[in-house]
Amino acid sequence: KRQHALAQEHLKVEPVEASVLRHVQYTLARRHQPLTAPDLYLATALSVRERLIERWTDTQSYYTTKDPKRVCYLSLEYLVGRCLQNTIHNLGVENEYTRGIAALGYELEDLAAEEHDPALGNGGLGRLASCFLDSMATLNYPAWGYGLRYRYGMFEQRIERGQQREVPDYWLQGHTNPWEVQRLDISYPVRFYGHVHAVRQGCNLRYQWEGGEIVKAQAFDSPIPGYRTRNTNTMRLWSSCAWDEFDLNAFNAGQLAAASEARVRAESISAVLYPNDHTDAGKELRLKQQFFFVSATLQDVVRRLKRSRRPLAELPDKVAIQLNDTHPTIAIPELMRIMLDVEGLEWAEAWSISTRTFAYTNHTILPEALERWPVPLLERLLPRHMQIIYEINHRHLQEVEARWPHDTERLSALSIIEESFPKMVRMAVLAIVGSHSVNGVAEIHTGLVRTRLFPQLADMWPERFNNKTNGVTPRRWLLLANPSLAALLTKWLGGQGWVTDIERLRILKAHAANPDLQQEWAASKRVNKLRLADYIQRHCGVEVSADALFDVHVKRIHEYKRQLLNILSIVHRYNVIKAASPEERAHMVPHVKVFAGKAAAGYYLAKRVIHLINSVAAVVNGDPDVGPLLKVVFLANYNVSLAEVIIPASDISQHISTAGMEASGTSNMKFALNGGLILGTMDGANIEIADAIGRHNMFVFGAAAEDTDGLRREMAYQPPPTDERLQQVYSCIEAGAFGPASDFRAILDSLQHGNDFYLLAHDFPSYLEAQAEVDRVFVNKADWIHRSIVSASCMGRFSSDRTISEYAANIWHLEAVPCPE
Numbered sequence: 001k002r003q004h005a006l007a008q009e010h011l012k013v014e015p016v017e018a019s020v021l022r023h024v025q026y027t028l029a030r031r032h033q034p035l036t037a038p039d040l041y042l043a044t045a046l047s048v049r050e051r052l053i054e055r056w057t058d059t060q061s062y063y064t065t066k067d068p069k070r071v072c073y074l075s076l077e078y079l080v081g082r083c084l085q086n087t088i089h090n091l092g093v094e095n096e097y098t099r100g101i102a103a104l105g106y107e108l109e110d111l112a113a114e115e116h117d118p119a120l121g122n123g124g125l126g127r128l129a130s131c132f133l134d135s136m137a138t139l140n141y142p143a144w145g146y147g148l149r150y151r152y153g154m155f156e157q158r159i160e161r162g163q164q165r166e167v168p169d170y171w172l173q174g175h176t177n178p179w180e181v182q183r184l185d186i187s188y189p190v191r192f193y194g195h196v197h198a199v200r201q202g203c204n205l206r207y208q209w210e211g212g213e214i215v216k217a218q219a220f221d222s223p224i225p226g227y228r229t230r231n232t233n234t235m236r237l238w239s240s241c242a243w244d245e246f247d248l249n250a251f252n253a254g255q256l257a258a259a260s261e262a263r264v265r266a267e268s269i270s271a272v273l274y275p276n277d278h279t280d281a282g283k284e285l286r287l288k289q290q291f292f293f294v295s296a297t298l299q300d301v302v303r304r305l306k307r308s309r310r311p312l313a314e315l316p317d318k319v320a321i322q323l324n325d326t327h328p329t330i331a332i333p334e335l336m337r338i339m340l341d342v343e344g345l346e347w348a349e350a351w352s353i354s355t356r357t358f359a360y361t362n363h364t365i366l367p368e369a370l371e372r373w374p375v376p377l378l379e380r381l382l383p384r385h386m387q388i389i390y391e392i393n394h395r396h397l398q399e400v401e402a403r404w405p406h407d408t409e410r411l412s413a414l415s416i417i418e419e420s421f422p423k424m425v426r427m428a429v430l431a432i433v434g435s436h437s438v439n440g441v442a443e444i445h446t447g448l449v450r451t452r453l454f455p456q457l458a459d460m461w462p463e464r465f466n467n468k469t470n471g472v473t474p475r476r477w478l479l480l481a482n483p484s485l486a487a488l489l490t491k492w493l494g495g496q497g498w499v500t501d502i503e504r505l506r507i508l509k510a511h512a513a514n515p516d517l518q519q520e521w522a523a524s525k526r527v528n529k530l531r532l533a534d535y536i537q538r539h540c541g542v543e544v545s546a547d548a549l550f551d552v553h554v555k556r557i558h559e560y561k562r563q564l565l566n567i568l569s570i571v572h573r574y575n576v577i578k579a580a581s582p583e584e585r586a587h588m589v590p591h592v593k594v595f596a597g598k599a600a601a602g603y604y605l606a607k608r609v610i611h612l613i614n615s616v617a618a619v620v621n622g623d624p625d626v627g628p629l630l631k632v633v634f635l636a637n638y639n640v641s642l643a644e645v646i647i648p649a650s651d652i653s654q655h656i657s658t659a660g661m662e663a664s665g666t667s668n669m670k671f672a673l674n675g676g677l678i679l680g681t682m683d684g685a686n687i688e689i690a691d692a693i694g695r696h697n698m699f700v701f702g703a704a705a706e707d708t709d710g711l712r713r714e715m716a717y718q719p720p721p722t723d724e725r726l727q728q729v730y731s732c733i734e735a736g737a738f739g740p741a742s743d744f745r746a747i748l749d750s751l752q753h754g755n756d757f758y759l760l761a762h763d764f765p766s767y768l769e770a771q772a773e774v775d776r777v778f779v780n781k782a783d784w785i786h787r788s789i790v791s792a793s794c795m796g797r798f799s800s801d802r803t804i805s806e807y808a809a810n811i812w813h814l815e816a817v818p819c820p821e
C-alpha cells in the first residue's frame, strides 16, 4: 500500500517533460544526442506506459481477488492500430501530454505518426476483434484477447508501374515495442505429431497422446485500457520458439544442424500471418498456427481456474470462450482432450462443460472461406484430436438418427466429416455442434447462416442461432480519427459523454437544419478533406480540390466487393465528360475517386483490378481536357492508420457488394458515423444502417439478396443484352485506352464470357442512376449537410459498446467488474 502511495505521489509530481526526458536519457541512453522525433516518440510511449501498467496491474489483481466470470476472445487476427494516442485519450491525459510535448518543441500528433502500425490481421474480422477489446475494457468486462504474435504481419503493399508488389512487414525490427510486455514466467509446451497410446484403467480405456515434437509458446501481453475507467484488460499473444535450448555438450556438426533445424521449425509457427481472407488454402502450417495458439490459450485458462482452486466442472461458470470464426475451432477437441485424458473426466460431463463454454461467431457465407481440414493431415499432426472429432461426430449423428430415423440425406448434411477423397473435417459444423451459441454479424447475414448455410443445423437447434450486429468503437473511429468533429460534438452535446454513450448523437437530429450547426459541420468536413488532399498530394503527386465530391472505396480487393464495378463506372464518367459541351461541363460535379485496399498475393483477378484502377487513374489524371472534373487515386498500403485519415474525409463511400455476400461490413459504420453518406447495395449492415438513418438518406441500388439466385438462373438461360454504356466501357479498354488490352484480358473475359456471377452487368444501370442521384443532391449544399448530420446522429446502434453489451448479456452471461480508482 505504502509503495503504491509513493508511486502515485511520484507520478503526480513528475511532469510529462521530466518523465519523457528521463526515458530519453536513461532508458534509451541518449544523454548527449540531439532530440529526434523517433526517440521522442519512444520516450513518450514509455512514459505513458508507466501509467498504463499501473492501472493494468491494479485491474489484474482486483480481478484475482474478485474472481468473476471472464470472457476469452480467441482470434487469429487483431488489427490494433497505433497505440500512443489511443492510450493517452483513454487514460485522460491528453492535455498534460499535448502541453508537455509542446514544451519539448514537438507536436504530439507528429510523434504519434512515428509509431509503426502493427498489422496482425487481414481486414474486417481482425479490426472487429480490436474494436471489441476496446469496448470490453471500456465497459469494465473482465476480458482477455488471445491471439498469435506474428513476426511478419500483413505484407506492406507497394504500387509499382500500377501494380501491387508485396513487401514483408517485419514490424518488430528496429523498434522496441513499448506496448507489450514479454512474460518470461508464462510459457507452455505445445505438442505436434506423435501417437496415441491406450492404457487400461479398470474396465476403461484411457488415451494418452505422446511423442512427436514439442514447441514452446511464450506469452507477450499488451495492456488494453478502457476509456476513462481504471479497467485495463490483457491481449495475450503467443510467440513460438524451440522448447529445448541447444545441448552444448552434444555439439558436433551434425547435431548442430539438426538442433537449429528444430529451432527454425519451431519459430516458423508464429512467423507470418496468412494474408488470405475468404480463400482457404488448407496449408499444414496454418493448422499448426491454429493448434499452437489454441493449446497455449487453453493451458492458460485451465491453469487460472486451478489456481483459484476450482474444479473443471465450474469452467462454464467462470469462463466464456468466443471463437472468432472457425479459425480457433480446434479448441473444442483440445479442451475435450484435456478433460478426458489429462483430468480423467467422463465423456458426458466433459462434453457438457465444453459446449457450455464455447460460442462461435460466423463471419462469412462464401463457400471458399469455409475451413475444411483433410482427415489424413489431422491424423498425422493431431492424432488424438482426430479420434475425438470422430467420437463427437459419432454421438452427434446418433442424436440425428434418433430424431430423424433413416434420413441419410440429413445425416450426410449434418456430419462433421465430409465423405470426399480425402475425407475432410468441416470446421464450421464442428464449431456449431460444440458450442451453445452460433451468431452471425448482421441481421441479413444471420438469416442466411440459418437458411442457406446450415439449414439442417438450425433445424436441429434453432435456439442456438442468434444475431449480434457488428459495431465499431467511437473512441478510435470518432474521437481519435476526427478531432474536429469530436470537438463539435462535445460542444453541441454539452460535454464528452457521447464518447461512451454514442446514442446521445441523436440529439443533433433535431438541429440538423440549424444553419450554425450546418456551417460548423461543413467546416469540420472540410478540415478532414484538406488533410486527405494533402496526403494524396504527398503520396500520389495528384492535386485534388476539397470542393470536389470525395468518393471513397476502401477495403480488401475482392470480386464480391466489386471494385471493378466502380472503376468501370469511372471509365463511363470519363467518357461522358469527354463528350460533354462546355455548358454541360459547367454543371457537372467534380469527383475525386479514392481507392485503397490489398489483394491477396495469389488472387490474380484482384491484382488485375488494382492494375486497371491505376491505369485508368494515370490516363484520367493526365488528361488536361478533364481537369478537376475527375481525379482517380489509389492509395497504397491501406491499414488502420490510413483508414483514420481517409474515413473522416469522405462525402460518399461505397459499400457495393453483390447482395447476400458481405456478412456485415464495418467501415460502412465508420463512414456514416463521421458524416459520410453511403452509396450501397442492400447487403450486410447497410440494411440496418438504412433502417436507422432512413432509407432516403442512403443511395441504394442493385439486386436484392433474395433475387440473386433467380437472376443467375435466368441469365444463364437467356443472357440479357449488355447495357450500351457498359459495352462502350469494354470497347475503350479493348481498344487500349488504358494500356495494352492484354493487361486486362482476364478481367474482360470474366466480364464478357463469364456468367455475371457477381451481377456486375446486372447492377450497372441502377448503379449509374444512384450516382446521378448523388450528384443531384450534392449540389444542394444544405440538403447534403442535413443528410450528413441526420445519418451520423442516427448511428448510435453501431457502437461496439452496444454489440459487446449484447454478447455479454446473451452469450457470455458476464457482469461488469469496475476496478476502483
Ligand code: 26Y
Pocket: 122, 123, 124, 125, 126, 128, 276, 277, 278, 279, 280, 281, 363, 364, 369, 370, 371, 441, 470, 662, 663, 664, 665, 666, 684
Ligand atoms: C479461412 C481463412 C482463409 C480466412 C481468413 C480470414 C477466412 C476469412 C477471413 C476473414 C474474414 C473477414 O474479415 N470477414 C469479415 O468480417 C467482418 C467482421 O465481422 C465483416 O464485417 C465482413 O463483412 C466480413 O467479410
